[in-house]
Amino acid sequence: MSDTRERIATARSIVVKIGSSALTDLVDGLDRTRLDRLADAIEERMQAGSDVIVVSSGAIGAGMAPLGLRKRPTDLATKQAAASVGQLALAHAWGTSFARYDRTVGQVLLTAHDIALRAHHANAQRTLDRLRSLHAVAVVNENDTVATNEIRFGDNDRLAALVAHLAGADALLLLSDVDGLYDGDPRGGAATMIPEVNGPADLDGVIAGSGGALGTGGMASKLSAARLAADAGVPVLLAAASAADRALADASVGTVFAARPQRLSARRFWVRHAAETRGSVVLDDGAVQAVAYRRRSLLSAGVVGVHGRFSGGDVIDLVDTGGVTRARGVVAYDADEIAQMVGKSTSELPADLRRPLIHADDLVAV
Template identity: 80%
Template sequence: MSDVREQIARARSIVVKIGSSALTDLHDGLDRARLDRLADALEARMRAGSDVIVVSSGAIGAGIAPLGLKKRPTDLATKQAAASVGQLALAHAWGTSFHRYNRTVGQVLLTADDISNRAHHANAQRTLDRLRLLGAVAVVNENDTVATTEIRFGDNDRLAALVAHLAGADALVLLSDVDGLYDGDPRKVDADGRRARLISEVHGPEDLDGVIAGSGGALGTGGMASKLAAARLSADAGVPVLLAAAEQAAQALADASVGTVFAARPERLSARRFWVRHAADASGRLVLDDGAVTAVARRRRSLLAAGIVGVSGRFYDGDVVELVDTTGAVRARGVVAYDSEDIALMVGRSTTDLAPELRRPVIHADDLVAV
């Protein structure tokens, strides 16, 4: 067994994301038998000594059949209505299934704002920690009843990656209707009669050369593209990832011997730097000259006013902004020390030309993260 698989198999704290297709059926709603089998596998992992947080998709899918809908809704109001019905059914189903093992389930509904807002972020973290200490199983889902296009995570794969870092998990397991990452569509044969190849391990970008990732299916918003993005986000944050089929949940959670694994970066980002890079919404942009781009993106130096050539958006001291080069490409993100109005007056000026109260770096190196 590889080091990455062994690391996931031995992880003391894991986040397990379960896709809509593993829990729901378009015509019959929640599949209780499949959910029970997944709960069995999760319980076995917990009895083996691991703390487990479940990120469960399926709220909208679970609400489709009870509302008499024929397909997954596309308009926001109907999605929210389906989620309001489905979340209740989903939480009850998880609670009933884990009750067989005398486990208590706590539902945690999050929106993107709960991750991007530092205060909400800390509250969510405390809730997850306390549920774990009290011996309850946290079942996390995006709060689709209130989330809008502008404030949603986009899919539960990304949510799971953010929760893994939020909870300080040792590993992330993504379970869905695919059994791993392929270099093409495994259902098809190319012109040369070749079938797609399963990629067993991903250690860096070079292992993804030629990979084509598709979008989601009828019941979910995610697809291989979202799973790949979430896996890379999680691995970048120092959390190794296993991507496997929900039907292989027992084996995936027992010894991580199936699917595709993604190796984590050697050093985990601090909670603050992860928040700046991945979780926080950017409130504006600073355009940098070439010298400043090199200083902040490659050398991790503080950003000084002299290297700024433009300011975009309205933001305030403590907000996160994107740092872009003169072509508009995002090169870093950081927490500004001044309001946008103040920075606009500082653009291009050396530190000695500024008033004493404006001589601090615009963004300190400790608050900068290259992207």
């Protein structure tokens, strides 16, 4: 067994994301039998000593059948209506299933806005921590009834990766209708499974597709989420929900993604992956080298342009002259102040404007 599989198999705290296709179908909606089997596998892992947070897709899928919908809605209002019906059914089903083991379930509904705002981010973290300390099972989902297209995670794979870091989890399991990462579409017959991803080189030539009829994910979103979590220091297992028992028991199935050696701090992870950016500054080549490769503080002399309306304390993008984002950081000044500082050395500025635009501790390369 590889070191990554060993880490996942022995992790004391895990996040398990379950895709829509593993819980629902277009005709009957929520499949209680499949949900019970998943709860059985999760309970066995908890009995072995692990804390488990469940990120459950399926709210819209669970609401479609009761509302007489035969295909996933595309307009926002119908999605929200289906989610309002389905979230109730989904939470009840998880609660009923875990009640067989005298487990209490707590529903946690999040929007991207909750993760992007530092105060909301901390509140969500405290809720998850407290549910675990009370031996309850947190079942997390995107709050589709209020989320708009502008404030969505995009899919629950990304949500699961963010929750894994938020909760300080030791491993992330992404369970759906695919049994691992392939170098192409396995339905074509010629694709080869990739058992382990240790770095970007292992993904050369990989072609990832979009989601199916019931979900918004697909291999592209799973690959993106796995890389996000691994970059944050959380090892990932991508496997089929039908093999949940083996995935949760010994991680002997699917594809694993090795984590970076050192975990990002909560603040740096938030800046890099979770915070909403309010604008950007354009850097010359020297400043790009300093902030992206040498992790130096950003000074006004290296700035050649300012875009957007932002205030001190906001997160902004740092882009090169070609428009490519090279870093992100928490800015110390308003956009109007920076516009007056562009290209000037520290000695040319008034005393109250001589701090770095972004301190190295508040900056992260992307």
